[in-house]
Amino acid sequence: MSNSQPLQNPVALVISDVDGTLLDENKQLTRGAPAAVQRLYAAGTRFTIASARPPRMVHGLVLKLEVREPFACFNGALYVRPDLTVMHELPMSPTDAQTLADQIVQDGFDLWVWTDTDWYVSNPTGPHVAHHEEQMGRKATPLTTRDMSQFKVLKLVGVSDNHEALAQAEAELKEHGSPSISATRSSPYYLDITDAKANKGEVVLTLSQMLHIPTGRIATIGDMTTDTLMFHQSGVSIAMGNATDDVKAQAKYATRSNEEDGFAYAMDHFVLGVAAQPTAAD
Numbered sequence: 253m254s255n256s257q258p259l260q261n262p263v264a265l266v267i268s269d270v271d272g273t274l275l276d277e278n279k280q281l282t283r284g285a286p287a288a289v290q291r292l293y294a295a296g297t298r299f300t301i302a303s304a305r306p307p308r309m310v311h312g313l314v315l316k317l318e319v320r321e322p323f324a325c326f327n328g329a330l331y332v333r334p335d336l337t338v339m340h341e342l343p344m345s346p347t348d349a350q351t352l353a354d355q356i357v358q359d360g361f362d363l364w365v366w367t368d369t370d371w372y373v374s375n376p377t378g379p380h381v382a383h384h385e386e387q388m389g390r391k392a393t394p395l396t397t398r399d400m401s402q403f404k405v406l407k408l409v410g411v412s413d414n415h416e417a418l419a420q421a422e423a424e425l426k427e428h429g430s431p432s433i434s435a436t437r438s439s440p441y442y443l444d445i446t447d448a449k450a451n452k453g454e455v456v457l458t459l460s461q462m463l464h465i466p467t468g469r470i471a472t473i474g475d476m477t478t479d480t481l482m483f484h485q486s487g488v489s490i491a492m493g494n495a496t497d498d499v500k501a502q503a504k505y506a507t508r509s510n511e512e513d514g515f516a517y518a519m520d521h522f523v524l525g526v527a528a529q530p531t532a533a534d
Contacts, residue, residue: 263297263488263523264465265321267456268515269474270303270310271439273492274317276510279387281316284516289317295524298463300324302455302472302482304407304438306366307332309387322462326366327434327478329406329450331458340458341368341406342450348433349400352408352425352445357398359421361410361443365395367403379413380441407450410443418443422477436478444478453481471523473507473515475499490518 268274276282292299300321303310307325314323314334322331322339331340344352356363363374371388372395373381385391412418422443425435434451438444452474460467468487472479475492480502483489491500493509500506505522508514 262469263471264469265298265300265459265463266292266471266473266519266523267459267482267486268299268301268472269452269476269479270301270305270313272475272494272510273473273479274301274313274510274515279383281313282510282513282515284513286317288516288519289319291524292519293318297523298465300459302328302452304442304444304478306330306371306388307336308389309384311336322459324452324455324459326407327436327438327444327446327450327452328455328458329446330368331462338368339462342447343368344405344408344445344447345432346401346405348430348447349403349405349408351430352433352435353398353400355425356408356410356443356445359410359417360414361412361418361421363395364392364409364411365400365403365405366407366409368406372403378411380411406446408445410445411441412443413441415440436476436481438476438478451481452478453485456482456485473518475510488522490522492518 274285289299298321300319300323302324304327319334322333324331329342332338362378365372370393373392374395376394381392422435422437432448434448435445467485470486471488472482472486473490475495480499483503489503490505490507491503492514507518
């Protein structure tokens with residue numbers, strides 16, 4: 253990885269992760285991000301996001317950053333326009349949804365079920381539910397059945413503050429799970445499970461086709477294992493400074509952390525190839 257170097261080929265599109273990348277540890281938009289996105293636009297570079305979150309939880313961010321392109325939610329199980337019009341969705345097969353929901357519960361994790369219209373939780377008072385409710389501006393719907401055929405499942409989430417157990421479950425699913433599903437942690441306490449084609453690597457390929465931009469002219473930036481899938485499909489890949497060493501090793505560049513305006517630094521140094529611009533004082 254290089255620390256700072258102008259790119260030989262101009263980047264036409266930047267795809268950014270959200271949590272840990274555009275947001276700081278308090279889940280607030282990093283100070284320099286809006287101006288950095290405007291500098292991308294001024295240079296003729298397009299910008300969008302790819303997130304494990306549902307559309308409702310990123311729409312405010314989309315508005316603040318003035319995102320103009322389609323963006324991906326649920327790691328690519330759902331594509332929407334900035335006005336939240338649904339463009340494409342990729343639900344899990346009923347068989348996979350049932351098998352994995354049962355496995356999540358058997359492993360002792362809370363189960364979250366995301367559909368195109370609702371969010372169901374097995375434990376309404378469980379960890380991270382209240383924060384999500386605050387972010388969503390609505391209460392979760394209690395999950396009253398384990399019959400996944402009742403839902404059009406876009407994403408299942410195993411939720412636990414036992415990070416080691418969740419990491420072990422992720423490893424086991426990657427080694428022994430069905431090839432028709434994708435299982436990756438979007439944070440230490442969320443294990444996201446979607447259809448195999450709903451992953452951030454496929455997001456790069458899908459947006460490349462949608463927007464008619466070669467993957468070699470796409471830059472991606474993120475901090476988690478889920479983001480390495482898009483690193484492998486893009487011409488330029490940037491790991492946040494708060495990423496683990498394993499994630500950094502799979503990126504072409506490493507930037508500063510999300511507490512040090514790492515997104516803005518990366519846009520200036522690795523995408524635009526210019527000196528970092530000062531950010532306004534608080």
